[in-house]
Amino acid sequence: MDKVQDNRAWFLIIPVFLIVAFSAVIPLMTVVNYSVQEIFGPGQTFFVGTEWFEAVLKDDRLHDALVRQIIYSLAVLAIEIPLGIVIALGMPGGRSAKTSLTLVLLALPLLIPFNVVGTIWQIFGRGDIGLLGATFRAIGIDYNYTNNSAHAWLTVLVMDVWHWTSLVALLCYAGLQSIPPAFYQAAKIDGASKWAVFRYIQLPKMRGVLIIAVLLRFMDSFMIYTEPFVLTGGGPGNSTTFLSQYLTQMAVGQFDIGKAAAFSIVYFLIVLLFSFIFYTIITRTGEGEKK
Amino acid sequence: MTLTLEGVAKRVGAEQHLHPLSLELQPGSFNVLLGRTLAGKTTLMRLMAGLDAPTAGRVLENGQDVTGKSVRHRDVAMVYQQFINYPAMTVYENIASPLRRQGKDKAETDAKVRRTAAMLRIEPYLDRLPAELSGGQQQRCAIARALVKGAGLLLLDEPLVNLDYKLREELRAELREIFADGKTTVVYATTEPQEALILGGNVTVLHEGRMLQTGPTGAVFHTPASLECAQVFSDPPMNVVDAILTNDRVALSDGTGLPLSAHDRNLPAGPCKVGIRANHLTVLRRNERLVPIRGKVALSEISGSETFVHLRHGDTTLIAREEGVHSHPIGSDIQVYADPDRIFVFSAAGQLVAAPNWRRGALRNIA
Structure with missing residues (x-):
């Protein structure tokens, strides 16, 4: 019954422990600490309990931003997921030059940094020198993202679709490639329609990657910051002020550190909650369709 | 159905996958395609099914030329080496799917599904999804789906190869009985001489894309026309x-x-x-x-x-x-x-x- 003591295990655990501590646990705890203090300056802090949390939950501007955010994220999912699937279905298979070219083209937007995407669209959409803006102007649509809320909002949405649909398409493509050709032959022999092949073979086989795609796209779009910041800085008005935008204004603009910290925690919990809901829904629907 | 192959051949690029061969399969007969890997068994089956068109020769079903006819419009069912079932459908739905497509009414579908499932001994699992079954049961489900279709030609491409030894023995012993309905022409591909002997019927020996010999299994086993044929048919x-x-x-x-x-x-x-x-x-x-x-x-x-x-x-x-x-x-x-x-x-x-x-x-x- 002698237990062998082997302390070497500690050497393996400690580096990970330290990295996680400094990169996640300590910053998070600092935020938790800020969220219960009124901070005037270094050394001038007063404990205020849950006041900041109450303020956050009652903040109307925050409610607006949250609603805007939810609509935006749902729109992103509603467009990017079906579009990604359609693109993946239309992609050439096998090992050919055509396949490689398609893959490279699809991967291209993913390699562009967020702020560059924002800048590209900012210029693209300008009425005087941008191709998109000028085109709209030429066909008589008064497109102007700097003073029309709907235009700004749609521009940010299209930007995200342009930037990230590739990711969904690539994930789905990987899922489709893992289906043995015999499945398609069997469906052909059965006389199954294209829709039946999609519904009963391709979709269930893509289920795993779709879960990942939905979660990734949801979390990412829910935390969107750079694109609206570069495009209009959250405007016009508050039309593209999403949660991150508002948080930054609160923390860095107004220097409401305590309130911003409380907001951060609530924000984190919201993302966690939504991700959990999505995950549960997707894994429940069509239970056992994994294989 | 009577399936007749007249000098069919398959060439892909410069490679001759199947040299011209002629074969006639009688209605209700059980035919084994015996050959090692890459002998051309699957190629030949794909031609029989209509999944591929031959580069030469003709395929006739009951005397009618169906060479260019799409597999969708042919009277054929197939079982593969992999266990192919619709992953999102229950076993019941899987077996019922060909009948639904044929537009059979509810009572008839139900009766047929249950009878076939009973024959393949998967009746207790009708409500499960394929992924929840063992390999042997998944293949039974696939065989049931092929059988229930009532096609004139049933092709089985090494259906037992991915099963473990014990299951293989078990299913193999049942197969002959299951296919003995007398109407369906069955073609069964295998690499194993032993399997060909157990299944009986007729055998066609393939080697490197050529047909070496065809005839009743016993006769081919005991009087192989050539040394090559004897080698393929000996283990x-x-x-x-x-x-x-x-x-x-x-x-x-x-x-x-x-x-x-x-x-x-x-x-x-x-x-x-x-x-x-x-x-x-x-x-x-x-x-x-x-x-x-x-x-x-x-x-x-x-x-x-x-x-x-x-x-x-x-x-x-x-x-x-x-x-x-x-x-x-x-x-x-x-x-x-x-x-x-x-x-x-x-x-x-x-x-x-x-x-x-x-x-x-x-x-x-x-x-």
């Missing part, structure tokens, strides 16, 4: 020894002389090749006519309840069969006995010259 491979035929004996290249038997008497003298199946080269001397051959053990492998001894003899390796489980130290001397009444004589070019006599009932003992 372990047939022992082949160069020999000289004289008017009183068969002299193997190492000097061993085998007395003539009823089947190889009166053959023209000259060089030939002698083939001896492992089960006619035994460690036990069963009777006095058996001729001893000496060698050194190179390997002995146990398969089920028998032992195959590989022995080095001169510059060739022979394989002998021994009843029961035995171990022979590698390198030890061993004496095995060849049965002169059971040897195959091939010409130097590999064509069959004489095969041992066999009774029609003999096949049963092997299976």
Whole structure:
């Protein structure tokens, strides 16, 4: 019954422990600490309990931003997921030059940094020198993202679709490639329609990657910051002020550190909650369709 | 259905996957395609199904040319090596899917699904999804789906190869019964001679894209037209020894002389090749006519309840069969006995010259 003591295990655990501590646990705890203090300056802090949390939950501007955010994220999912699937279905298979070219083209937007995407669209959409803006102007649509809320909002949405649909398409493509050709032959022999092949073979086989795609796209779009910041800085008005935008204004603009910290925690919990809901829904629907 | 292939061939690029061959399958017959991997079994099946069009020749169903006809409009069902079922449908829905497509009414569909499921012994699992079944049950589900369709032609492409030994034996034994409805023409591809023998019916031996021989399974097994065909249809491979035929004996290249038997008497003298199946080269001397051959053990492998001894003899390796489980130290001397009444004589070019006599009932003992 002698237990062998082997302390070497500690050497393996400690580096990970330290990295996680400094990169996640300590910053998070600092935020938790800020969220219960009124901070005037270094050394001038007063404990205020849950006041900041109450303020956050009652903040109307925050409610607006949250609603805007939810609509935006749902729109992103509603467009990017079906579009990604359609693109993946239309992609050439096998090992050919055509396949490689398609893959490279699809991967291209993913390699562009967020702020560059924002800048590209900012210029693209300008009425005087941008191709998109000028085109709209030429066909008589008064497109102007700097003073029309709907235009700004749609521009940010299209930007995200342009930037990230590739990711969904690539994930789905990987899922489709893992289906043995015999499945398609069997469906052909059965006389199954294209829709039946999609519904009963391709979709269930893509289920795993779709879960990942939905979660990734949801979390990412829910935390969107750079694109609206570069495009209009959250405007016009508050039309593209999403949660991150508002948080930054609160923390860095107004220097409401305590309130911003409380907001951060609530924000984190919201993302966690939504991700959990999505995950549960997707894994429940069509239970056992994994294989 | 009567399936007729007239000189069909398949060429992909510069590669000839299937050389022209003609074959006629009778309605309700059970046909085994026997050949090693890459022999062209799957290629041939795809042509039969209509998944691919042949590059030459014609395919006829009941005398009607269907060469260019899409598989969607043909009367065919297929079972694959992989277990192919609709992953999102229950076993019941999977089996019912071909009937739904045919527009059968509810009661008939239900009755057929349940009858077929019972036949394949998956009735308790009708509400499950394929992923929740074992491999054997998944394949049973796929077979049920193919059967229930009631197609005139049923193709099975090595359906048991991905199952474990025990399940394979079990399902194999049931298959013949299941397919014995008399209307469906069944084609069954396999790499295993043993499987072909157990399933019986007719066999078509394929090798490197060519059809070597076709006929009733027993007849092909006992009188393989060529050495190549005998090799494909023997497991372990047939022992082949160069020999000289004289008017009183068969002299193997190492000097061993085998007395003539009823089947190889009166053959023209000259060089030939002698083939001896492992089960006619035994460690036990069963009777006095058996001729001893000496060698050194190179390997002995146990398969089920028998032992195959590989022995080095001169510059060739022979394989002998021994009843029961035995171990022979590698390198030890061993004496095995060849049965002169059971040897195959091939010409130097590999064509069959004489095969041992066999009774029609003999096949049963092997299976």
